[in-house]
Amino acid sequence: MSVADPEAAPVAGRGPLAGLRVLDVTSTIVGPTATLILGEQGAEVIKVEPPEGDVMRRLGGRPREPGLSPKFLHFNRNKRSVVLDLKTGEGREVMRRLAERADVFVSNMRPRALGRLGLGWEALSALNPRLVHCTIVGFLGGGPYEGAPAYDTIIQGLSGVAGAHVEPFGEPRFAPFVLADHVTGITAAQAICAALLARAGSGRGQAIEVPMFETMAGFVLMQHLDQRTFDRDGHMGDPRIMSPDARPLRTRDGFICVSANTDAQVRAFFEATGRQDLAEDPRFSTVAARIIHVDAFFRLRAEAMLERPTAEWVEVLRRHDVPAMPCHTLQSLLEDPQLRASGVVTKEKNENGEDAMLGLRHASRYGESGVAPSRMAPRLGEHGPEILRELGYDEAEARRLLAARAGVSPEGVSPEGASSQGASPEVPAS
CATH class of the missing domain: 3.40.50.10540 (Crotonobetainyl-coa:carnitine coa-transferase; domain 1)
Incomplete structure (x- = not known):
C-alpha cells in the first residue's frame, strides 16, 4: 500500500488507516x-x-x-x-x-x-x-x-x-x-x-x-438539559448523576461500583442484598419512580454495601446479574487482570531489547x-x-x-x- 493510493483496501496487520x-x-x-x-x-x-x-x-x-x-x-x-x-x-x-x-x-x-x-x-x-x-x-x-x-x-x-x-x-x-x-x-x-x-x-x-x-x-448539555429541554424554567441536571450518593460505594474493606438501572436489575439487587420486601415498594418498582426517589434509592444501596467485603459483593451481585466491579485506585488499575490479558498495558522495550517502560x-x-x-x-x-x-x-x-x-x-x-x-x-x- 502506498500513500498515493489511500483508498485501496487496508493491509492486514497494519490497521484500517494504513496508507494514509x-x-x-x-x-x-x-x-x-x-x-x-x-x-x-x-x-x-x-x-x-x-x-x-x-x-x-x-x-x-x-x-x-x-x-x-x-x-x-x-x-x-x-x-x-x-x-x-x-x-x-x-x-x-x-x-x-x-x-x-x-x-x-x-x-x-x-x-x-x-x-x-x-x-x-x-x-x-x-x-x-x-x-x-x-x-x-x-x-x-x-x-x-x-x-x-x-x-x-x-x-x-x-x-x-x-x-x-x-x-x-x-x-x-x-x-x-x-x-x-x-x-x-x-x-x-x-x-x-x-x-x-x-x-x-x-x-x-x-x-x-x-x-x-x-x-x-x-x-455537558446533552447530559444535563433535563426538563429545560421542554420548559424554559425547567430543572437542569440529571438527578441520578447529581445526587451526592452517585459515587463508588464503601464496602467492609474498600469501594465498589454498582449500577442497577432496569427494573429487573433492581429486583435482583434487592434479592442479592436480602431486601426482597422492597421489590414492590412503589418508590422503587419502576424507572420513573426511582428517578423521583433517587436519593432514597441510593442511600439503600450505600447502606447495603457496608455489610460485606468488595470481592464478596462482586461475586454475589454477578450471580444475580447485577453490574458491579471493584473501584480501582490509580495503582491497582495497573494490576487489573483484564487489562493485562487484553494487552492494553504492556512492557515496552528499547532499541537494545531491554524493558524500558510501561x-x-x-x-x-x-x-x-x-x-x-x-x-x-x-x-x-x-x-x-x-x-x-x-x-x-x-x-x-x-x-x-x-x-x-x-x-x-x-x-x-x-x-x-x-x-x-x-x-x-x-x-x-x-
Whole structure:
C-alpha cells in the first residue's frame, strides 16, 4: 500500500488507516490525542515540531531521557518527528512539500497564525486539493470568544464541566484529567475520518474546524438539559448523576461500583442484598419512580454495601446479574487482570531489547485489517533526515537544511532550557 493510493483496501496487520499520511502540527494534549488515534489505526503520522519541540516533552512529567517525558511518550506513539522552523522560508518550503504528499493536516495553532505561515486551508488546498485540513480551535469563529486562548481548565470551567460539581459537592471542581482535551481530540479524529470518507466519493478534501468550547458545551448539555429541554424554567441536571450518593460505594474493606438501572436489575439487587420486601415498594418498582426517589434509592444501596467485603459483593451481585466491579485506585488499575490479558498495558522495550517502560496500546480491534504495530514516541527530530530524503532532497541539500535549522541534527537531541511553545499566543488549545 502506498500513500498515493489511500483508498485501496487496508493491509492486514497494519490497521484500517494504513496508507494514509497525516501531518501533525499540534502540541500539548488535544491535537496529539487526535493524531495518536489516527496513528494507532495505521496512518503514517509525521509530527512537525518547532526547534524547541512540543512543550509536553518538558511539561509532561520527569523524563528518564531529556525530551521524552512520560506524558509525551504516551500521547505520541506511532509517530515520526521532524523539526521545521516555520519562521524561515526553507522550513515553510519543506512543509509545503510535505503537504503536497499528505492526506491530512492537523493543527491547533490559531487560524491567523496558520495564515501568516501559509498553512491555512486556502493555501494548502491549492497545493493539494485532496487534503483534509483540520484545525482544532478554542472557539468557533464569528462569536465574541473567537481567537481567545483556550486550555483544558479554561474550557472545563466555561463549558459547565466544573460547575456541574456544585450541586452534588457544593463547589466547582475540575475533572482530575484533561477531559476537554481528550473529548475534543477524539471528536477531531472522528471528524477527520468522516472527511476522508467524503473524499472517497468526491475526490476532494475539505476544511474542518473542531472547537473545544462548543464541543464540551454540547457534551455537558446533552447530559444535563433535563426538563429545560421542554420548559424554559425547567430543572437542569440529571438527578441520578447529581445526587451526592452517585459515587463508588464503601464496602467492609474498600469501594465498589454498582449500577442497577432496569427494573429487573433492581429486583435482583434487592434479592442479592436480602431486601426482597422492597421489590414492590412503589418508590422503587419502576424507572420513573426511582428517578423521583433517587436519593432514597441510593442511600439503600450505600447502606447495603457496608455489610460485606468488595470481592464478596462482586461475586454475589454477578450471580444475580447485577453490574458491579471493584473501584480501582490509580495503582491497582495497573494490576487489573483484564487489562493485562487484553494487552492494553504492556512492557515496552528499547532499541537494545531491554524493558524500558510501561506502554499503552490501542484498545479497539479490527478483524479485517488488524491493529498497527505499536512504536515508541520519537525523539525530537529523530526522523528528519529520512523524511527529507523521502521528499526528494539529496544528501547534500538535506545536510544543509538540517544545519540551517530547517530541521535538527540526525541525533535528534532535545535542547535543554528551550522556550515553551505552549506559552506562545499562537497555540490556542491545550
